Amino acid sequence: MSEVKENNTNEKHNLAVKLGFPTDEGCHSMANLLKDCLSNDDVKQMYSEWGDTGTYDKSMSNNVYKGPYLVSKAVNDNIPNKNAKILDIACGTGFVGEHLKKFGFTNVDGMDAARGMLENAEKKSAYQNYICSVIGEGSVHGIPDRTYDVITISGGFGPGHITLEAIPEMIELVKPGGFIFNITRKNHLNSFEEYKDKWEPYIQSLEDAGKWREISRTIFRNYYFEKDGIMFIHEQVQ
Ligand SMILES: C[S@@+](CC[C@H](N)C(=O)[O-])C[C@H]1O[C@@H](n2cnc3c(N)ncnc32)[C@H](O)[C@@H]1O
Numbered sequence: 001m002s003e004v005k006e007n008n009t010n011e012k013h014n015l016a017v018k019l020g021f022p023t024d025e026g027c028h029s030m031a032n033l034l035k036d037c038l039s040n041d042d043v044k045q046m047y048s049e050w051g052d053t054g055t056y057d058k059s060m061s062n063n064v065y066k067g068p069y070l071v072s073k074a075v076n077d078n079i080p081n082k083n084a085k086i087l088d089i090a091c092g093t094g095f096v097g098e099h100l101k102k103f104g105f106t107n108v109d110g111m112d113a114a115r116g117m118l119e120n121a122e123k124k125s126a127y128q129n130y131i132c133s134v135i136g137e138g139s140v141h142g143i144p145d146r147t148y149d150v151i152t153i154s155g156g157f158g159p160g161h162i163t164l165e166a167i168p169e170m171i172e173l174v175k176p177g178g179f180i181f182n183i184t185r186k187n188h189l190n191s192f193e194e195y196k197d198k199w200e201p202y203i204q205s206l207e208d209a210g211k212w213r214e215i216s217r218t219i220f221r222n223y224y225f226e227k228d229g230i231m232f233i234h235e236q237v238q
Helices: 002-019 024-036 040-052 055-059 067-078 095-102 115-123 164-173 199-208
Strands: 086-089 108-112 130-132 148-154 174-185 212-224 227-236
Touching: 040 055, 040 115, 055 115, 067 095, 067 148, 067 174, 067 212, 067 227, 086 095, 095 108, 095 148, 108 115, 115 130, 148 164, 164 174, 164 199, 174 212, 199 212
Parallel strands: 086 108, 086 148, 108 130, 148 174
Antiparallel strands: 174 227, 212 227
16 A cells, blocks of 8 residues: 555656646646645655756746745835844745845744755855754754744745644744744645645634734735735734
């Protein structure tokens, strides 16, 4: 049984790699593949290769994927302290880090599960510290609670990506009164098993439990190609 799953996964993985994800079509195909069967380990491996080859940066330019700029601009609009301690989760090849640097932020760390992506970020000196870790598996990342003023996530929530259950772990990493800026594709939240019918009740349950408070949610047209994005800003209130 497990052999069948492995073969199936490898086949889909090879197909995804073959697609190279360089085009819109490739990226959408990847989303379908992920939806079907890929675990977070598969996602990690695929992104590592995508990052390593430099294909990610070519196919996810500012023209087609606006998440990194939009989330960085929102931080700039809301956080006056340029020395705020910021963690960019699922940082990939460092797009958010680069934008934040342009806005004058000086104290930004990057975390990603895929080493190939993170290495690319390091080549660009996008962050101060590079943390190769999965968010959502307990404190394997080794970061003490309440370390950061701000967390950013751009494109980190999607099929096979960050789980809902990782959110409390993120909240723990933020200082009381700090903020979480999260932008993702709007349709991801109601079309994939991970989040469908669960996203809204889950984030509300954390608010009811007094862990965070929603400050705003904003829809962005053409966030990724013609797809809408949604950005949530939450305040840590524990
Ligand atoms: C679409 S990319 C976004 C990268 C970057 N934030 C950007 O906007 O270009 C998604 C990233 O999430 C990372 N990722 C997925 N699940 C993760 C998890 N549970 N913990 C940490 N990183 C994760 C992947 O390795 C990948 O680099």
